[in-house]
Amino acid sequence: MVPSTTEYESLLRDAELRVTRPRLAVLGAVYENPHADTNSIIEAVRQDLPEVSHQAVYDVLRAFTSAGLIRHIQPPGSVARYESRVGDNHHHIVCRSCGAIADVDCAVGHAPCLTASEDHGYVIDEAEVVYRGLCPDCAAKPNPDQSPRKESRV
Amino acid sequence: MVPSTTEYESLLRDAELRVTRPRLAVLGAVYENPHADTNSIIEAVRQDLPEVSHQAVYDVLRAFTSAGLIRHIQPPGSVARYESRVGDNHHHIVCRSCGAIADVDCAVGHAPCLTASEDHGYVIDEAEVVYRGLCPDCAAKPNPDQSPRKESRV
DNA sequence: TTCTTTACTTGACTGGTTCAAGAAAAGCGC
DNA sequence: GCGCTTTTCTTGAACCAGTCAAGTAAAGAA
Incomplete structure (x- = not known):
């Protein structure tokens, strides 16, 4: 279900996105925390990479969403959430x-x-x-x- | 379709809500501006009552919503909107x-x-x-x- | 390895919404 | 109508998810 790091890397390359440590960490966080909000994702990413800025996570989430790698959902009364199930x-x-x-x-x-x-x-x-x-x-x-x-x- | 002031008053009394000028104005604004966001409602209300505070409008909208007089909707990527069609x-x-x-x-x-x-x-x-x-x-x-x-x- | 492009960090800022305290008005009983 | 209690409204500040902007760092191509 949850891909390995190498598989995350392939996912990024296939989407023509550069492979960086923050991106691998964000992609992993979205796969491992279904429907997580941005803040939860930031926290999950910082387990691995404590120095990642919130702005980087926002940027990466947006890049992934417009590349179709992840999906952005916004339930009424909730902040933005992300999930890896797409298409x-x-x-x-x-x-x-x-x-x-x-x-x-x-x-x-x-x-x-x-x-x-x-x-x-x-x-x-x-x-x-x-x-x-x-x-x-x-x-x-x-x-x-x-x-x-x-x-x-x- | 759009009720008269007297009818707005009855709507409020039936819902056991106090009748005030700001409330009548907000109710009218929601009926006359379907799917309007809070800011549009504030502007519409101030056509009649220029001194109404934004906080009053927020309070009134919340009171109306929990009384079931109006409905609160929140389309993804949009701010809160309100409509008079309920039930x-x-x-x-x-x-x-x-x-x-x-x-x-x-x-x-x-x-x-x-x-x-x-x-x-x-x-x-x-x-x-x-x-x-x-x-x-x-x-x-x-x-x-x-x-x-x-x-x-x- | 160098160069160009893209990603990330830092720090400030925005805008819708909420909180809090006091003043004003609504509606009750008399 | 008149005062009393309760709710509503005003004022002003605060909150917080998300965005903007400028500069540094890293990825990938040659």
């Missing part, structure tokens, strides 16, 4: 209580809900679905504090 | 080019896509769909600048 049109479910995020595959057929009943003349090319509800942990405890935690616990 | 499970289409937002009714049946193929043990109670594409205007001009404008042009 398969999956969606997300967000826990109302703790903010945990899980992947959800398409419900109906290959591209569900892509046909809106009334498109107002828009040319629609993509539909993203965000499910909301309670994760197994929060559903178990009846009424804990309702405030979402900052950390995802996927 | 009918509709979705939104966002123009990639200019950021315009339009309402879209449910595509399939009453609550489409609510059945995920694999729910990871989550208790799902809502699905929100964000369609992406080009609005009629932007689809007409082949290649304008791709940067979204700040203002919605709905």
Whole structure:
């Protein structure tokens, strides 16, 4: 599931991106921490490379996103998050209580809900679905504090 | 479509909210400017009441949202927006080019896509769909600048 | 190894949103 | 209407994710 350093290097070269220590570390952090926010990624990267600046991580994440290596998601009420699963049109479910995020595959057929009943003349090319509800942990405890935690616990 | 001042007052009283001039103005602004962001609402309110503080508008919008009078939406890459259409499970289409937002009714049946193929043990109670594409205007001009404008042009 | 290009560091800054304390107004009972 | 209590609004500061800008360092090509 999680590639090796050599594989990360190939991923970068295939995307015509330069191979640097910060980039390998960021790519590894995104693969090992699904749906992590930028701050978590910075912390993970600094386990290996303590001197990496936050700006470098922001730059690298943006470069990876526009190269299609990773995906940038932004659940309502949350800061930006990143994931390594790309190109398969999956969606997300967000826990109302703790903010945990899980992947959800398409419900109906290959591209569900892509046909809106009334498109107002828009040319629609993509539909993203965000499910909301309670994760197994929060559903178990009846009424804990309702405030979402900052950390995802996927 | 757009209620009168008296009707706004009834809406507030029915929701057990105090009736004040700022609140009437904010409610009117949300009804008259669908999908407006907070700043646009502040500007609209100040047409009537030039002295209203931004903080009051933030407070009022939050009070209305938790009372269910209006709905708070947060399209990826955009600031918070508000709309008066509540309780009918509709979705939104966002123009990639200019950021315009339009309402879209449910595509399939009453609550489409609510059945995920694999729910990871989550208790799902809502699905929100964000369609992406080009609005009629932007689809007409082949290649304008791709940067979204700040203002919605709905 | 040298050179050019791209990436990274440093430090300041922006803008939407929130916090906190006090003044003003709404709505209740009289 | 009149005062009293509670909620709302004003004022002003603060927060924080993310961005900008200038200069240094490193990658990769020749």
